[in-house]
Every structure is written in structure tokens, then in C-alpha cells.
Amino acid sequence: MTVPTTYFVIFAALLFAVGAAGVLLRRSGISILLGIELMLNAANLALVAFGRQHGQLDAQVFVFFVMAVAAAEVAVGLALLVAIFRKNQSIDVDRLNVLRW
Amino acid sequence: MVTAFFYLAAAVGLVSAAVAVAHRNPVVNVLSLVVTLFCIAVNYALLGAEFLAAAQVLVYAGAILVLFLFVVMLLNAPEEQPATEPRPFQRVAGLLLAVAAAVGGVALLMGLRLSLPTQSSPGSAQALGRLLTGPYLFAFEFISVLLLAAMVGALMLVKRKH
Numbered sequence: 001m002t003v004p005t006t007y008f009v010i011f012a013a014l015l016f017a018v019g020a021a022g023v024l025l026r027r028s029g030i031s032i033l034l035g036i037e038l039m040l041n042a043a044n045l046a047l048v049a050f051g052r053q054h055g056q057l058d059a060q061v062f063v064f065f066v067m068a069v070a071a072a073e074v075a076v077g078l079a080l081l082v083a084i085f086r087k088n089q090s091i092d093v094d095r096l097n098v099l100r101w
Numbered sequence: 102m103v104t105a106f107f108y109l110a111a112a113v114g115l116v117s118a119a120v121a122v123a124h125r126n127p128v129v130n131v132l133s134l135v136v137t138l139f140c141i142a143v144n145y146a147l148l149g150a151e152f153l154a155a156a157q158v159l160v161y162a163g164a165i166l167v168l169f170l171f172v173v174m175l176l177n178a179p180e181e182q183p184a185t186e187p188r189p190f191q192r193v194a195g196l197l198l199a200v201a202a203a204v205g206g207v208a209l210l211m212g213l214r215l216s217l218p219t220q221s222s223p224g225s226a227q228a229l230g231r232l233l234t235g236p237y238l239f240a241f242e243f244i245s246v247l248l249l250a251a252m253v254g255a256l257m258l259v260k261r262k263h
Contacts, residue, residue, distance in 0.1 A: 002106045003147060005215050010207055011144070015118055015137070017203030022122035024195030028172060030127050034134050037165070038118055041141050048224075052148050053215055059234050060150050060224045064151045067160050068244045072251030074165050078172045079255035085176045094185065 008049035016042035029081045029091040032073065063071050107147055114140030127173045131166055140160045150224035 015038060022035030044063045051059025085091050117136035124130055138161045144156035233241045 001254050002217055003104055004217060006210060006213050007107060007111075008144060008148065009213070010210050011114070013210055014208030015141075016198050016204055017206065018115070018118045018122055020174065020202050021196065025192060026122070028127060030176075031122070031130055032168065033122055034130055037134065037161075038121065038137065041138065045141055048145055048150050048153060050181055052150075055230055057224060059177070059227055060153055060229055061237050061254035063150075063153055064156065064233070065237075065240060065244065067156060068248065071160065071165055072247050074104065074168060075251045078107045081172060083177065083258045084141070088194055091176065093160060094194055100173035 005049045005053045009046050012046040013092055015039075015045070022094040026031060027092050027094050029084065032093065033077050036077075037070065037074070040045065057093070103147060106143070108166045109141040109149075110140040113143075128170070131173060133137050134169075135162050138166070148224075152224050152226040152229050 004062065005028075019035045019038030019042060023032050024040065026032055026035065043065055047063050051057065055097045081091055088095055117133040119141070121130050123139060137235050138157060142157040142162070144153045145151075145157055226231070232241040
């Protein structure tokens with residue numbers, strides 16, 4: 001009564017595509033970060049599914065590390081957004097068109 | 102029964118992921134991503150990764166998305182305005198790329214012929230803890246340095262200059 005690995009990885013691939021669409025199409029900085037989170041989670045799910053396929057726990061350790069790195073990434077990314085908002089009064093990435101303030 | 106659970110979690114997860122990406126209101130985006138992350142936690146539980154399922158709910162849905170929600174409230178982020186300079190070509194190209202990633206990925210994975218896993222390796226907290234404090238001890242300790250660096254970096258970025 002186990003669900004085949006292929007089902008999980010196809011679900012992960014679809015989630016990844018949805019996240020990629022968010023990153024590519026949205027202009028709000030927060031939505032772009034949310035899309036990145038979705039892509040990270042899809043990769044995590046694929047890792048766990050393939051790890052079960054091979055009967056190894058190492059994949060789950062990797063997912064644990066990815067979660068920690070994602071937490072760090074979100075903290076820095078959101079701090080950047082707050083700094084950009086203070087400067088620009090907007091988090092629209094289209095308006096981030098200067099390299100030097 | 103288990104398969105039905107998987108289909109339910111996958112359907113709810115995909116719909117809420119689409120809402121998280123497509124809705125214009127940032128609060129709705131964040132809250133529907135919470136639903137997606139819960140569905141991914143269900144998937145972890147179905148895969149036998151009990152510890153990860155708990156960590157997913159605690160760390161992702163509990164901590165990371167609360168941080169997102171906090172920033173959305175703090176910035177009082179408005180709904181996305183119509184673009185000042187619409188770039189139709191780039192939007193179409195982005196959409197095509199995402200669809201290509203979905204179709205290509207699914208087509209590739211459909212051809213995957215995998216036998217059902219025979220031996221199960223339950224991802225209990227005890228088994229993961231043995232790995233984390235054994236072969237992966239260095240990486241595990243290094244995570245603390247990474248988190249400290251991220252914390253200092255975030256503080257530096259949002260500090261007001263006097």
C-alpha cells in the first residue's frame with residue numbers, strides 16, 4: 001500500500017513549475033521570495049521521495065540542511081526588502097533599476 | 102486509501118500553490134502558501150519521514166511564513182499595481198518557460214520506471230539524530246555559523262543609519 005515514487009516526484013515537478021512561474025511573472029518582491037520558497041520545497045520533496053526509493057536516510061538529512069539554509073535566505077531576503085522599501089517606498093522589482101544609490 | 106490521501110494532498114497543494122503565486126493580495130499569497138506547505142508535510146508523512154513532516158510544519162509554516170506575514174504587515178505592502186511599463190514579450194516568455202519546465206519535467210518523470218521501494222527506512226527523530234551527530238556533525242555545526250551570519254546580515258541591512 002505504498003504510493004509509487006514517481007507520483008511524488010511528478011507532484012514536486014509541478015510545484016516547482018508553479019514556483020518558477022511566480023518568480024518569472026510577479027513584480028512584487030515578496031511574491032518572488034514566496035516563489036523561491038515553493039521551488040525549494042519542491043526540491044525537498046523530490047529528495048525525500050528518491051531517498052525512500054533507495055532506502056537511505058541521507059536525503060532527509062539534506063532536506064534538514066536545506067530547511068536551515070532556506071530560513072537564513074528568507075531572513076536576509078526579507079531584510080533586503082525592508083531596506084529597499086525604506087529607500088524606494090515600493091517593493092516593485094521593476095522600479096529597482098539603479099545599481100548605485 | 103493511502104493513494105487517495107496522496108491525491109487529495111497533491112490536489113489541494115497544487116491549487117493553493119497556484120493561488121499563492123497568482124493572487125494579487127500579498128496576505129492571501131502567504132496564507133495559501135501555508136496550505137501548500139501543510140500538504141507537503143502530508144507528503145513527507147506518506148513517505149515515512151515523520152521528523153521532517155513535523156519540522157516542515159514547525160519551521161516552514163510556523164516560523165518562516167510568520168516572518169513573511171510580519172514583513173507584509175510591516176511594509177503594509179499594497180496589492181500589485183498595473184505595470185508602469187508593461188513588457189508583454191517578457192511575460193509571455195516567462196510563462197512559456199514555466200510551462201516548458203512543467204511539461205518537460207512531467208514528461209521526463211513519466212518515463213521513469215522505478216520499482217516500488219522494498220525496505221522502508223523510517224525517518225524518525227532518533228535515526229536522523231544519529232546521522233546528524235555522526236557523519237554529518239561538521240555540516241550540522243556549520244549550520245549554526247550560517248544562521249549567525251544570516252542574523253548579523255539581516256540586522257545590518259535593516260539598521261537605521263544615524
